[in-house]
Amino acid sequence: MQRYFVNADPSAEITLPSEAAHHLLKVMRAGIGTKVELVLADHCVYLATVSVTEPAAKLKIIQKLLSNSELPVSVTLACGIPKTKEKPELIVQKSTELGADKIVFFEAARSISHWQGSKQKRKIERLQKIAESAAEQSHRNKIPLVEYCKSLDALISDYPATKRVVAWEESAKQGETSALAHQFNGLQAGDSMLAVFGPEGGLTETEITKMNNAGIEAVGLGPRILRTETAPLYFMAAISYAMELS
Amino acid sequence: MQRYFVNADPSAEITLPSEAAHHLLKVMRAGIGTKVELVLADHCVYLATVSVTEPAAKLKIIQKLLSNSELPVSVTLACGIPKTKEKPELIVQKSTELGADKIVFFEAARSISHWQGSKQKRKIERLQKIAESAAEQSHRNKIPLVEYCKSLDALISDYPATKRVVAWEESAKQGETSALAHQFNGLQAGDSMLAVFGPEGGLTETEITKMNNAGIEAVGLGPRILRTETAPLYFMAAISYAMELS
16 A cells, blocks of 8 residues: 655644655546555554545545554664765665665765765755655655764764664674674664764775774674675664564 | 686686776776786685786786685575566675575566566676676675576476575565574575565465465565565575674
C-alpha cells in the first residue's frame, strides 16, 4: 500500500500536500475510496481512505496501525562531502531505506567538492526530497533529516551521541576486527549513535587524531576496501543486523 | 597501491593485459620502477615492479604478500533480473566490494526485462568488467563471476550450497527476526551460501513455495522494505559483519 508523510495532527482533517496528491491521483490513478497509509506528525502510521479528490485530495482516517519500522537506535551518519553529485544521492536514498535517522555531509580535509552559499541550500533541499521519497517507499515512520556541516570541529561539537565511531581503513588493515561489534553490543534501545565516514581519499591522520581526542573511536568495516558511498551502507546494514536480527 | 588481476603463473614472466597496462601507464602515469600489487592465477597477492613499458608493460615480482581479503564463506547472490540497466550494475559493483563470490541474474516470474540471445552475452560481459574493476579497487583476491540463469528451476538445480536462503519481505512482515542469524551461526569457514532475491515486485508465492520445497529457507532482512538492489547489499554487509567482525 502507498505510504505518505503528512505533517498533520491525527485529529485534524487531512489534506494531502500537492506533490503527494499528484502522485496518488495521477501516477497511482487512485480515486475516492482508495486506501493509503499515512505517517502523521506523531510518527505513527494510520490507515486512511481518499474522501475528496477535487480541488484538493482529502483523506479520512480509518484506524491507527501498530506499525513501527524504525531502528531501536537513532543513527546519524556523517559523510565527508564526496566529489560527485551521484554519491550523496545514493547515500541518502540507501541509508534512508536502511533506517538512518539523520545524514550529515561535512567539509572534510580531502573533500574536493564544497557546498557553500546557494549551492548548499539547493543540494540539501534535493537530498531531503530523496530522503522523503525513500522513506515512503521503504515504509519508514520518519523522514531522515539531511544536514550540512561546515567543518569537522562543528561536527564534533554539534552532534553528541551515546556512542560515536569513525570508520577507518587503517583500523581494518591493522587487523582490528572487534571494535564495531564492541560498540554495538554496548547499545540499548533508545540510545543514539554517530558514525563518521571520509570522502574519496579518506580521512587524514589529523582528522582521526582530532576525533579520537573527542572520544570518537576508530572502527574497521572488514578487510575489503569500501568506496566512500559503500561504507555508510555497510554500517547501516551491520547495525540493523546486530540490533534487529541477532 | 594499484592492484591488477593477471591470469598468470607466479613463476612466469608477467605481461599486463592491454587495458590494465593503459590504466597503469596512461591513467596512473606509472613508469619503470612503479610498484603495484598483482593477483595471479593462484588468487595470491604479489608485490611487483614495472620493469618494461614498451611495447608491452612487463612486471617483475618482488615478493608474495600475506594478503587475504576474501570472506571465509563463499557467497553466491542470485537476483531476479531487475527492470533497469543501472540496478544490475550497482548490485555487481557493490556486492564485489562487499565480498561476493558469484552473482547470478535469473529470469524470475516478475522480471520485466529478459536477457536473451546477444543481449544476454553483452550484459554479462559488461557486468563482468564492472566486477573486475570493483575487485581491483576493493583489493579482492578474486574477481566474482557474473552469470545468467534462464529459470528458477535451473537456479535450484545448478547452484547447490551448504546453506541456501531466499530474502522474503513477508517473512519480515510476519515478525520473523532470527532466521538469518540462525543460518549465519551454522556456517563454518569454507562453507558456501546461496542467497536469492526477487526483482521489482518481489517473488511470487509459487516461487517461494518451490524454493521452500527445495530446502531454500525464507529469511527476513529487517522491518523496512528494501529495494531490489538494496536487499543483496544488506545481505552481503550482514554476512561480513556476522562472519568477520563479530
